[in-house]
Amino acid sequence: MKEIYMDHVATNPLHPEALEAMLPYFKEHFGNPLSLYEPGIKAREAIENARASTASLINAKANEIIFTSSGAESNNFALKGIAFANQNKGKHIIISKIEHHSILNSARFLEKSGFAVTYLPVDKYGVIDPAIVEKAITKETILISIIHASPEIGTIEPIAEIGKIARQKGIIFHTDAVASVGNIPVDIQPLNADLLSFAAHQFYGPKGAGALYLREGTRIVPLIYGGIQEGGRRAGTENVPAIVGMGKAAELAKRDLQKRINHVKSLRDKLISNALKVEKVYLTGHPEQRLPGHASFVVEYIEGEAMLLLLAGKGIYAASGSACSSKALKASPVLISIGTPAHLAQGSVVFTLSEGTTEEEINYFNEVFPQIINQLRKISPFAKGWGDMEDKTCTPRK
Amino acid sequence: MYTKEVMDHFSNPRNVGEMPDADGIGTEGNPVCGDVMKLFIKVTDNKIVDAKFQTFGCGAAIAVSSMVTEMVKGKTLDEALSISKETVANALGGLPPQKMHCSNLGADALRKAIEDYKNKQQK
Incomplete structure (x- = not known):
């Protein structure tokens, strides 16, 4: 693989x-x-x-x-x-x-x-x-x-x-x-x-x-x-x-900076525009004033760690700010600070590219990512909406 | 981080989906904490003849859900009630310590589903 x-x-x-x-x-x-x-x-x-x-x-x-x-x-x-x-x-x-x-x-x-x-x-x-x-x-x-x-x-x-x-x-x-x-x-x-x-x-x-x-x-x-x-x-x-x-x-x-920026930026834009075609996937952070190789999202109704595991199963390694993927089991304070509701912050996923990232890799990713979202949404009880599960608070279970 | 059994049940979860004619439904967890499990059971002659689930959560939560639905099928309600968090975790070859509490929702959802079934019977 x-x-x-x-x-x-x-x-x-x-x-x-x-x-x-x-x-x-x-x-x-x-x-x-x-x-x-x-x-x-x-x-x-x-x-x-x-x-x-x-x-x-x-x-x-x-x-x-x-x-x-x-x-x-x-x-x-x-x-x-x-x-x-x-x-x-x-x-x-x-x-x-x-x-x-x-x-x-x-x-x-x-x-x-x-x-x-x-x-x-x-x-x-x-x-x-x-x-x-x-x-x-x-x-x-x-x-x-x-x-x-x-x-x-x-x-x-x-x-x-x-x-x-x-x-x-x-x-x-x-x-x-x-x-x-x-x-x-x-x-x-x-x-x-x-x-x-x-x-x-x-x-x-x-x-x-x-x-x-x-x-x-x-x-x-x-x-x-x-x-x-x-x-x-x-x-x-x-x-x-x-x-x-x-x-x-x-x-x-210093020597290669502009070359690196040009390379990752176009690939990142391709990744972002493709991911945003999937229903209820939202970009986090600023749409333009952002790092050139950086694409971050929250995906509604599914959880970040599960996404990372399925992506890793397809050979794609990425990061998440969800509570489950952090050792502290707390949703990312950054996502909460930008006003992301805590239940939505669970669907965080972050992709960062480099000068080694290829067009072919992005094409493969663009194919796999929507599949994984669908796969997890099929399992999710919230595929039709959050219902009365929005805006709860989390008290640690015993 | 996860055992082979967890990865197997997570990647190929058994008994996924809604059960429109369920006899009992139990929901446990909360999306703000990161995990929610909804468990459906079908009961005939005091026996769980079918079980299905829907889960929002991490790999452990999905694997636990899948494992619980497999474990309860064919069990009497009393036998099913004896299934604990530990039983489920052991059947999966163990869970990481930080996942034992937050993602191990199966046994609690099961108890709620059985309770729901019994309440419906009394009506």
Whole structure:
């Protein structure tokens, strides 16, 4: 059976050229970058080269890039590091309701540590209105953190406008750009961001490599104390091969970005228009302002995990935000935030394409997806409507 | 994540559909939680002679529904009432722990269907 991977927002395969670049740093160039002899110097040079190409991907300076282990670490670092560095100025933080868990849970941690957090609402497309951000600002506000693009619904936020407001008010602005960097052009200058998180595996780099852009002159408190690695802001012997892989992947992403966008966009549009031909299938997120390879839906009267299993049975791998498909057994907070009724959120399914996705794969998908919807609707008691089952609340069963 | 038996009953569910002349109907669950099962039974001489189901839910919920309809056929009402969540889960070779409660609706839907049948008899 052919395998069609349509979950690129979860992760991506490593680019062969990135792997090639990494290999010597597992073997002959194994030195510790802090060591003063040849193998150490080689490793140090490799990290600095990677830093330059990683910075270049987002039009930053090399000294503004801090390597981390993941997008989640970068997000934790940004929120906690800026909050603790500025707590004498104020203790108010603004985020949105559709942030990644690494932002949401860091914010909850900060609440327990005495900070106040405002969680901004979004509209039905998941867009955050910059005017609402401006209204939420108080004299105590020290940090605004808004996601650049949602991995769940694909919506791209008006980050440049929000960043402009933050800059005018003199408030530090962070954006979680894990889902966007490498998938759309991300230039740190027009975005007006002081910090920006991204991760290598979102653009064919290795897992275990992330970065935090920190605008020159911005003070931050480290998460990890120890040696002088990363300018003393992130201690621990560097993961040299992963950093080298991130650098190579960044270089390739910069080179191929427009080609990748053109490729996935037309395939995605084909997928979306076909899926929406099926009765009672709705697009989630913004119809135009969305990630180019991202197609997300809610399908009425059936459940997401069941769809994923049947799709996997046909060799198609995808994601869902339904309660059953999450380990926490809770419907996606993002879908609830855009006003999706909880029973409809169960029918969530997310497809993300890449430069490797082919026309043939999309044609096959377009054939299979309606069949699977029909197959599950034939089993569903709601094939003719939700009846009195709408708007119930869920109390856990014993 | 799921056993072979679960995947078999999920991919090829037995006894799917509505039963227009059902003697008892039991509905359990709630779509906001993610799973709803509707179970139909046909009863002759105190025995369940046929069973059908409709289910909204994840793979486990559909497999449980299919398995329950298979298990009850030919059983007396008392025998059917002795079927528990655990019996169904065991017949499927086990369910993931987080699915034991939310998706394991078969035994409860069955109890409701039998109750519905008995209520109708008394009328």
